[in-house]
Every structure is written in structure tokens, then in C-alpha cells.
Amino acid sequence: MPTxxxxxxxxxxxxxxxxxxxxxxxxxxxxVTRRIEGGLTEDEIIGSxxxxxxxRIFRASPYLVFLGVGVLVIIGYVLIGDPFFPGVPxxxxxxxxxxxxxxxxxxxxxxxxxxxxxxxxxLIPLFVLVTGSGGWMDAKIDVQLRDRPTHQMRLxxxxxxxxxxxxxxxxxxxxxxxRFDPDTLTFVTWRSVLELSQERMPESFDGLLGARFRKSxxxxxxxxxxxxxxxxx
Numbered sequence: 001m002p003t004x005x006x007x008x009x010x011x012x013x014x015x016x017x018x019x020x021x022x023x024x025x026x027x028x029x030x031x032v033t034r035r036i037e038g039g040l041t042e043d044e045i046i047g048s049x050x051x052x053x054x055x056r057i058f059r060a061s062p063y064l065v066f067l068g069v070g071v072l073v074i075i076g077y078v079l080i081g082d083p084f085f086p087g088v089p090x091x092x093x094x095x096x097x098x099x100x101x102x103x104x105x106x107x108x109x110x111x112x113x114x115x116x117x118x119x120x121x122x123l124i125p126l127f128v129l130v131t132g133s134g135g136w137m138d139a140k141i142d143v144q145l146r147d148r149p150t151h152q153m154r155l156x157x158x159x160x161x162x163x164x165x166x167x168x169x170x171x172x173x174x175x176x177x178x179r180f181d182p183d184t185l186t187f188v189t190w191r192s193v194l195e196l197s198q199e200r201m202p203e204s205f206d207g208l209l210g211a212r213f214r215k216s217x218x219x220x221x222x223x224x225x226x227x228x229x230x231x232x233x
Contacts, residue, residue, distance in 0.1 A: 004172045015131040022130075023123070063098075070094030085140070089133040096129055097122075142168050143185070146178050153177070154195040155188070167196075 037045060042059070049055035073091035076084035100122045103109070109118070149164035166178040174189040175196070 007171045011135070012131075015134065018134075019127055019130060066094050067098050070098075085137065089130055089137060092129045092133050093126065096126055100125070139168070143178065149180065150198065151177070152195075152197050153188075153193060156192055156194040 040048070046052045046056050046059070070091040070093075073084050073087040074095070077088055077091075104118045104122065113121075146166035146168065148166070150166045151164075153163045153165045154161070155163065164180060166180075167175060168178060168185070169176040174187055175193065176185065176187050178184070179186055
């Protein structure tokens with residue numbers, strides 16, 4: 001599918017905020033935890049405990065739980081399939097975090113590489129995994145949910161007339177859409193599109209209170225009454 005640099009930049013701008021929000025949440029959590037623990041390091045906390053062995057196991061238990069959940073999600077997706085599919089990005093995040101922590105915790109690596117290099121070695125693959133798996137998940141969900149046409153399309157130099165389609169993605173050079181006769185995915189360049197109009201506007205969600213208290217439009221005072229209204233008077 002012909003994509004341009006602008007398409008990839010736009011995709012990066014869409015994926016970057018959630019990724020940065022996750023990093024910011026981790027930093028805030030780390031700062032709050034350090035403040036609660038009085039600025040002590042992990043080794044200092046374990047060393048000052050009456051039972052260092054039990055304390056080490058207790059402090060590692062949340063990470064082991066997350067790792068176990070990630071492994072179960074991956075196994076569930078391999079064995080059962082799509083019911084576990086939404087959890088795959090989370091599982092990949094946990095798996096890579098565990099692998100990176102094991103690799104980067106080697107004393108020789110810590111001596112030869114400063115912290116910023118170790119952070120980059122952890123964050124860059126993590127960004128690729130999370131955005132790649134997240135985009136894969138969004139694309140698969142879009143294809144499954146687009147079970148009815150959303151647009152009407154007319155092609156240049158074609159006698160097909162109006163074609164009902166579901167638009168999946170728009171790019172600089174064309175549009176990726178789903179046709180229903182036959183049920184296929186097609187990429188059409190913009191120069192081949194004579195007309196592309198939205199078939200129906202998506203309904204807005206008003207919320208529980210908004211739907212209950214939404215006011216109906218007030219009729220105009222000089223509106224012409226219908227025959228039913230006139231008969232009531």
C-alpha cells in the first residue's frame with residue numbers, strides 16, 4: 001500500500017500522546033513511591049528489613065503477578081484466539097519490560113552504559129511494540145466492526161455507479177476501504193475517486209443524564225400547524 005512520510009508522521013502523532021502519558025504516569029508513580037519510602041533504594045530497603053529474604057519476595061510479588069498475567073494472555077491468544085486479542089499489547093509490554101530488566105540489570109552492562117543509554121534501549125523497542133500491536137489491534141477491530149457501509153463512492157472511468165463502502169483509513173495518496181460485494185479490502189487512489197460522500201452521520205453519545213434531560217427543539221412561533229394540530233384546536 002503506497003504510504004508517504006506524512007502518513008507515518010500523522011500516525012506517530014496519534015500514537016505518541018498515549019505512549020508519553022504512560023511514561024509520565026510511571027515517572028509520577030516512581031516519584032511518589034520514592035517519597036513514601038524516604039528516598040531509599042531497593043537494596044537499602046531490603047537490607048534494613050528484619051527479614052530481607054521475605055521482604056525481597058514481597059516487593060517482587062506485584063511484578064511477578066503482572067508477568068504471570070501477561071504470559072497467560074499470550075498463551076490464551078495462541079490457544080483460544082480473538083477473545084484474548086485486546087490484551088496482546090499489554091502482554092507484549094509486560095514481556096518486553098521483563099526481558100529488558102533482565103538484560104539491562106547485568107553489572108557489566110550497567111558499568112559500560114550510562115543510564116540514558118539503558119533507558120533508550122528499553123523505551124525504543126517498547127514504543128515499537130506498543131504502537132505496532134496497538135495499530136494491529138485497531139485495524140483488526142475496525143475491519144470487524146465495519147459490517148455496514150458508511151460512505152457512498154463513485155469511481156472515475158467506471159460504470160459501476162454508486163458503490164457502498166466502509167472507509168477504514170485515509171492516506172495522502174488514497175483511501176483504504178471495505179467493499180461488500182464482494183467482501184474485500186481495497187486501496188483506491190484519490191485520482192480514481194470521483195465522489196466519496198458519507199452515507200450516515202455517526203450518532204453522538206449523550207450520556208445517561210444528557211439523554212434523559214436533553215431538550216427537544218422548540219418550534220418556531222410562526223410555524224405552520226399540521227392538519228393534526230389544527231384538528232386538535
